Amino acid sequence: MDRQLKRVTVAVLLMFLAVFTSTTIITVFQVDALNGDSRNTRTLNDSYSAERGPILVNGQAIAESKPAADKYKFQRVYANPQLYSSVTGYFTLNQGNTGVEGALNSYLSGTANDQFLTKVNSILTGQKPKGGSVSLTIDPKVQQAAWDALGNNSGAVVALNPRTGAILAMVSKATYDPNLLASHNSNDVISAYKKLLADPTKPLINRAISGDLYYPGSVFKLVTTSAALDSGKYKPEDTFPNPSSLTLTGTSTPINNAEGGSCGGQATVSIADALRLSCNIPMAQLGAALGGDVLKKYASAYGYGQKLSIPMRVTPSIYTVGDTAQVQLSAFGQFEDRVTPLQVAMTSAAIANGGSLMQPTLVKEITAPDLTVIQPFQQKVFSQPITPATSATLTQLMINNVNSGAASNARISGVDVAGKTGTAQNGDGKPYTLWFTGFAPANDPQVAVAVVVENGTSFGNAVAAPIAKKVIEAVLGK
Amino acid sequence: MTSPDAVTQIVRPATDTGALSTFTSTIRLRLRVPAKLRNLELVLLAFALAIVGASIALVELGALGSVQGPVLALGAGLGVITLIIHVALRFAAPQADPFLLPISTMLNGLGIAEIYRLDISKNLSGWGAAGVRQIAWTAMAMLLALAVLLLIRNHRVLQRYSYIAMFVGIVLLLLPMLPGIGQNINGAQLWIHVGSFSFQPGELAKIALAVFFAGYLVTARDSLSLVGRKFLGMRFPRVRDLGPILVIWLAAMVVLVFQHDLGMALLFFGLFLVMIYVATGRLSWVILGLALFIGGVLVASRLLGYVQARFESWLDAFNPKVYDAVGGSYQIVQGIFGFAHGGLIGTGWGRGSPGIVPLAESDYIIASLGEELGLAGLFAILALYLLFVSRGFRIGFVGQDDFGRLLGVGLSFVIALQVFIVLGGVTRVIPLTGLTTPFLAAGGSSLVANWIIVALLLRLSDSVRTQPQLVVE
Numbered sequence: 001m002d003r004q005l006k007r008v009t010v011a012v013l014l015m016f017l018a019v020f021t022s023t024t025i026i027t028v029f030q031v032d033a034l035n036g037d038s039r040n041t042r043t044l045n046d047s048y049s050a051e052r053g054p055i056l057v058n059g060q061a062i063a064e065s066k067p068a069a070d071k072y073k074f075q076r077v078y079a080n081p082q083l084y085s086s087v088t089g090y091f092t093l094n095q096g097n098t099g100v101e102g103a104l105n106s107y108l109s110g111t112a113n114d115q116f117l118t119k120v121n122s123i124l125t126g127q128k129p130k131g132g133s134v135s136l137t138i139d140p141k142v143q144q145a146a147w148d149a150l151g152n153n154s155g156a157v158v159a160l161n162p163r164t165g166a167i168l169a170m171v172s173k174a175t176y177d178p179n180l181l182a183s184h185n186s187n188d189v190i191s192a193y194k195k196l197l198a199d200p201t202k203p204l205i206n207r208a209i210s211g212d213l214y215y216p217g218s219v220f221k222l223v224t225t226s227a228a229l230d231s232g233k234y235k236p237e238d239t240f241p242n243p244s245s246l247t248l249t250g251t252s253t254p255i256n257n258a259e260g261g262s263c264g265g266q267a268t269v270s271i272a273d274a275l276r277l278s279c280n281i282p283m284a285q286l287g288a289a290l291g292g293d294v295l296k297k298y299a300s301a302y303g304y305g306q307k308l309s310i311p312m313r314v315t316p317s318i319y320t321v322g323d324t325a326q327v328q329l330s331a332f333g334q335f336e337d338r339v340t341p342l343q344v345a346m347t348s349a350a351i352a353n354g355g356s357l358m359q360p361t362l363v364k365e366i367t368a369p370d371l372t373v374i375q376p377f378q379q380k381v382f383s384q385p386i387t388p389a390t391s392a393t394l395t396q397l398m399i400n401n402v403n404s405g406a407a408s409n410a411r412i413s414g415v416d417v418a419g420k421t422g423t424a425q426n427g428d429g430k431p432y433t434l435w436f437t438g439f440a441p442a443n444d445p446q447v448a449v450a451v452v453v454e455n456g457t458s459f460g461n462a463v464a465a466p467i468a469k470k471v472i473e474a475v476l477g478k
Numbered sequence: 479m480t481s482p483d484a485v486t487q488i489v490r491p492a493t494d495t496g497a498l499s500t501f502t503s504t505i506r507l508r509l510r511v512p513a514k515l516r517n518l519e520l521v522l523l524a525f526a527l528a529i530v531g532a533s534i535a536l537v538e539l540g541a542l543g544s545v546q547g548p549v550l551a552l553g554a555g556l557g558v559i560t561l562i563i564h565v566a567l568r569f570a571a572p573q574a575d576p577f578l579l580p581i582s583t584m585l586n587g588l589g590i591a592e593i594y595r596l597d598i599s600k601n602l603s604g605w606g607a608a609g610v611r612q613i614a615w616t617a618m619a620m621l622l623a624l625a626v627l628l629l630i631r632n633h634r635v636l637q638r639y640s641y642i643a644m645f646v647g648i649v650l651l652l653l654p655m656l657p658g659i660g661q662n663i664n665g666a667q668l669w670i671h672v673g674s675f676s677f678q679p680g681e682l683a684k685i686a687l688a689v690f691f692a693g694y695l696v697t698a699r700d701s702l703s704l705v706g707r708k709f710l711g712m713r714f715p716r717v718r719d720l721g722p723i724l725v726i727w728l729a730a731m732v733v734l735v736f737q738h739d740l741g742m743a744l745l746f747f748g749l750f751l752v753m754i755y756v757a758t759g760r761l762s763w764v765i766l767g768l769a770l771f772i773g774g775v776l777v778a779s780r781l782l783g784y785v786q787a788r789f790e791s792w793l794d795a796f797n798p799k800v801y802d803a804v805g806g807s808y809q810i811v812q813g814i815f816g817f818a819h820g821g822l823i824g825t826g827w828g829r830g831s832p833g834i835v836p837l838a839e840s841d842y843i844i845a846s847l848g849e850e851l852g853l854a855g856l857f858a859i860l861a862l863y864l865l866f867v868s869r870g871f872r873i874g875f876v877g878q879d880d881f882g883r884l885l886g887v888g889l890s891f892v893i894a895l896q897v898f899i900v901l902g903g904v905t906r907v908i909p910l911t912g913l914t915t916p917f918l919a920a921g922g923s924s925l926v927a928n929w930i931i932v933a934l935l936l937r938l939s940d941s942v943r944t945q946p947q948l949v950v951e
Contacts, residue, residue: 001874003759007755008752008756012867013864019905022901023848027853
């Protein structure tokens with residue numbers, strides 16, 4: 001009987017071993033995925049009753065948790081809610097979170113892996129758990145200037161430091177008050193959310209990085225010109241025929257230059273002048289000559305189609321390779337070209353930074369409640385779409401755009417501004433999407449900016465360029 | 479014979495010296511040696527009671543913010559009963575195993591603390607509170623265990639009643655199917671209901687069946703093990719010897735099909751297989767039995783919706799469709815979220831949210847404890863079970879009579895298997911079934927049955943030690 005007993009003992013040990021293993025797998029190896037599951041209400045409940053860390057701009061809290069009398073213990077409060085809503089996002093009880101509140105939730109709530117020691121410490125010392133604080137790269141002066149300059153327009157402004165990738169301003173209009181969604185009364189939150197969702201101005205969409213994306217129009221000509229110059233196939237002074245109308249290859253559809261007529265009135269037109277005067281026909285010819293694959297390669301290097309988090313996820317901009325006619329259209333930002341304002345600002349930032357595109361980010365620093373730095377500023381090269389030489393040439397062309405070309409309304413006295421306007425068509429009879437992108441000072445870039453205004457009836461130079469000018473002036477302290 | 483007791487050492491030379499001195503020295507040693515065991519038990523018991531008391535106090539601190547009196551006082555009442563059992567052991571079974579009582583006390587107490595904690599989160603008090611009822615049931619179960627201990631002074635008596643035990647076991651198993659007193663709770667027909675009193679007789683059936691199996695196998699083992707045909711290197715039983723295993727298998731299938739209780743079927747069929755293996759030493763019985771059982775379950779899973787749903791919830795728990803289905807994997811997934819929420823060290827007593835899981839105080843008590851005590855607490859609880867089972871197996875290893883050895887192994891294996899079926903189900907090692915976690919889960923029937931098992935194991939371990947070791951049966 002002893003032999004059988006020994007075997008049964010081994011069987012019992014194996015049964016217990018199985019259970020030891022299964023519980024270990026759950027609590028050690030799968031714990032992050034399980035805690036992150038959207039059906040896990042425990043994680044949510046935890047995140048309310050812990051003191052959530054603040055979101056800071058220049059040392060001032062734009063979102064913070066203040067003691068509340070109800071069972072959740074803390075109430076999220078947004079100072080200057082509309083101004084910063086496109087950055088902070090909202091934090092609701094159980095209806096989801098967006099913006100930095102959503103993307104850095106684990107740090108703000110103190111549940112990130114990096115904060116494990118802090119957690120252990122608070123258990124040992126008996127202190128209430130507290131979340132980390134997130135410091136943003138936003139410059140409040142620039143954010144305010146962008147907000148004011150955009151006025152009542154629907155649209156977005158993004159300003160970057162081209163040397164570091166730090167996002168200095170990010171404004172999206174129309175917008176909303178995140179305090180409305182921070183209420184602890186779920187019914188209030190749901191009714192406020194439904195109202196915002198039904199609002200025709202679409203206030204919940206952060207147009208700077210997401211939404212339906214925009215046609216870039218002429219600001220895409222920066223990508224086309226980059227491809228022409230950087231591939232070594234063309235020089236700025238190379239010329240194309242200069243008709244006043246061009247029938248797209250293989251179709252009967254004619255295209256025109258935005259101002260009508262030919263581009264500058266000569267028999268031929270150089271790439272430099274085509275960019276300066278923002279002409280469509282020579283760009284279409286250039287695009288067709290380069291081919292869709294080359295354009296796509298440069299678009300991708302600038303960030304089109306790439307995954308990007310700032311730390312919110314940015315909707316990738318789109319460049320699609322089509323047939324020759326479609327490549328011709330895409331070369332001046334129509335066809336299926338779709339972009340975020342951030343992508344457009346990144347294009348300028350790369351040109352400003354010697355062709356090196358820095359990864360854009362909103363996070364300056366994440367610190368634990370005891371002020372130790374959990375995550376310092378992470379400066380990272382995103383890509384190198386063009387060479388320094390190409391960037392120098394393009395910079396000069398963009399300065400000409402502002403000084404003597406189609407982007408004249410961005411001029412600032414005493415500062416060389418490099419820029420490019422755009423007026424994208426959204427289909428027959430529909431209002432335009434107005435663009436300006438650029439950087440300044442051209443010889444020592446401090447800021448790269450992209451401005452988009454929806455429902456435009458005039459040109460990018462008339463509406464978007466003056467907004468960008470005010471943002472640049474705010475950065476340069478003018 | 480390796481470890482002669484102090485008693486037997488003395489008994490032999492005693493014939494050389496005077497009768498009086500033999501008498502006194504025997505008395506002296508008889509008192510001294512067992513006192514050592516009982517003193518160890520007292521120390522362990524004090525430790526267990528201190529942990530349970532601290533747990534209840536921490537539950538109140540964690541969930542209410544301050545320590546209250548009443549429940550601690552009730553808990554102290556239970557502590558007194560365990561001390562009474564301890565004192566009774568000093569007289570009735572002085573050489574009984576010193577670990578069994580403290581371990582069961584500790585597990586039972588931890589269960590009460592967690593059930594009480596869930597009552598607090600549901601704002602229950604008085605007789606409406608599962609914790610208070612659990613304390614009352616514990617008191618009743620402990621007193622019954624004491625009665626068993628005092629009534630059955632020699633376990634061999636049970637062997638005489640093994641066929642009565644069979645009858646009792648089968649009646650208990652089938653009782654819930656009787657119209658009038660049978661009651662369907664949560665889709666399973668395994669309760670009887672008389673007045674306002676409901677009971678799950680299957681829990682008691684496992685004891686009766688263990689007694690029957692032990693008694694039957696001791697007498698029938700020769701015919702079950704020696705004859706038969708060799709096939710694939712194993713000796714398979716004759717067809718005429720297949721009767722008992724087929725009867726047990728049929729009973730398991732009846733429980734599975736008519737009572738919708740996969741767990742109970744697995745539990746007592748597994749018990750039978752292990753006992754027949756230990757008795758006959760033939761693996762062919764286990765293989766035959768497993769094949770029969772798995773075949774039965776596979777057929778049932780095709781025909782019975784509930785078995786199929788159990789399998790789906792097991793294999794594909796996180797699938798949103800299965801999760802949202804009625805009778806789907808919501809409970810499993812929320813239980814696993816509880817374990818994950820507890821992590822390595824747990825949220826602490828009263829600090830988690832175990833109440834989210836359905837049946838958190840009964841079927842899912844282990845997930846509730848896992849959340850609040852973490853993996854560390856869970857391992858400690860599992861170690862307690864393992865120790866408990868190993869003490870039971872010890873009876874099998876050192877016992878003298880085969881009936882006692884088989885019964886000891888059977889009773890402790892049934893605890894081990896039940897822990898495995900519950901924890902394996904909750905953590906998705908096997909499909910989830912509705913068994914209770916021994917000692918921890920809320921439920922009177924389970925407590926009564928498991929405390930009777932404690933009493934029987936105490937009795938068996940006492941007779942193992944007091945048997946003169948030179949006498950070979």
